[in-house]
Amino acid sequence: MTAPALARPGFVERAAGVSDSARWLGRLMLAPAVLYIALVVAVPFLMAIGYSFSNVTIGTSTPRFVGLENFRNALQDPAFLKALGNTAIFSLVSQTLVIVLASILAIALQRRFRGKWLVRLLILLPWVAPISLGSIGWLWIFDPVYSVINWTLRHVGILGPDSWPIWLGQPNLAMASIIGVHVWRTMPLATIISLGGLSSIPQDIHDAAEVDGAGFFRHLFVITLPLVLPILLVAVLFGLVFSVTDMIVVYVLTRGGPFDSTQVLASLAFFKSIDGGDLSGGAAVALFLLPVLAVCAVLLLRLARRAEVV
């Protein structure tokens, strides 16, 4: 036997050691995700931070550091303040609705009934269907002339002959509409997350509550909901962050109108920087809620850990 043959066992051992070690294997498997996040999220994110402290616009070649000026300007801009308020209303109202509706749906979906798979499929549909496709459907539903809602309401008799709401054309209705579509769109994920939480509760716990004499509401509010709370919180966190940072519903349905009544921070940042060319101003708008979101995330994760049960 020669030297290479003698060396082999050591090499094999070391190789096996690497793949056996959970730490290295874990790092190896995480690497693609980390790389992806670094390139697609971290780089633009850092660029945005850089932009927000400069006076860069589309076309400038020598950006200059301007400190907090972009943020100061934003705060004095009525359009920005309006978008800030709209973002708060949009996110909080839609996510409150989502969490309540998703919990109810998830609890209903836990029971055994005929045609359950069909209901499940219908609920999941908004999640798997491309949002552009869904939004075209909604555009038709909200169409000023052919609105399906109006047609239905009139035929049921709720809408009088003189009223014909223009869903996307009247400020309050437009806000209600985009909230409605956003709820429709984000509810599947929240429902699936809640379902996961619900099915992690052992059946024995439910049986014990039943035998112990709990009625429907006691069972729901003292046993079931507290036990899924940590997971519901995760759904809320996801939903909130997603709602604050997402602009697709606004972009497709209203473009922020009418009169900026549905303009949210994400869409404002987009219109300002891409359409308006004001990269630094747009970046400041986009980054404005970052500290709030970060605090929000930390808070919710803390809560989730505290409420952890098993």
Next chain:
Amino acid sequence: MATVETRALRKEFTGHTAVDGVDLTINEGEFLVLLGPSGCGKTTLLRMIAGLESQTSGDILIGGRVVNDLPPRARKIAMVFQSYALYPHLSVAKNIAFPLKAQGAPRESIAGEVDRAAKMFGIERLLHRKPRQLSGGERQRVALARAMVRHPDVFLLDEPLSNLDAKLRNLARDELKQFQRRLGTTTLYVTHDQVEAMGLGDRIAVMSGGTVRQLGRPQEVYDEPADTFVAGFLGSPPMNLVPVDGVLVGFRPEQLLAPGAPASEGVGPAVPMRFAVERVENLGAGRLLYGTLPDHAPDQKIIVSLAYTVHSSIEAGRTYDFRMHESNLKFFDPGTGRRVPARPLPARRSA
């Protein structure tokens, strides 16, 4: 306190029958043990009585009242689950208080009742803890306290000791029996452990394949098994079943008397029975002998157990003159497995 009765109770799951026509009456204050192998339908039967599972057919009566359509909370029962099913997010005190609150007990009385239950099970100092901070034995006590705190008519227990280690299980078994005696609550207790069943039960119902094979006091079920299943399920090692002239002859391993061992009194004369010993196992507290009965069934292996107090020297490879009280022999139909009347043992002496 109440009686519990099931009449021709059946439960079918898609494709198979889990409980197949069970008639059972539990007397007031009685401790009845449901004993049977895994999968024989014990839990299903218990859950139907609790109202957690609806029966396919048959009736359930609690306190003489048909409760078929009543939900669990209207049946005045309490249940202890194998997993204990403590509410993981509530403290021990709140766990115990839960049934009281659900029942709408007056707020002022709840704390007192919880304390009383906790004292009874010796868990006062655990009241503020969460279930995950308790040991298995402590969890079991909390589950029992939660079950008894609102004075149910009936206790239903599903293998509540199976999660405890062997030592703790003996202790807990003894305690459980004492609590039940003190409270006098009608109790149905499910287990697949024959030692638990023999030790705890006022009566034992032996189940197999969804039916009750035999119902009786522990000694009765042990001494007079109704069929070969019961004979083989109880006792360790179980009853020897030897085919002799078209019947199965059964006797307990400890009933074959070694040469020199004293005969029991009051069970009639002992007849000789030769035993060819093939192997001896010394267990410390006694001996197990493996071998055959050359005069009756030379091909059938049997086991004989000798008590610690029997000192006769027994060696493998030799044949000894053992004796047997004829009244200890049980006879079974080899086809149906049911008991048949006793008969004289036909000896087949090899010429």
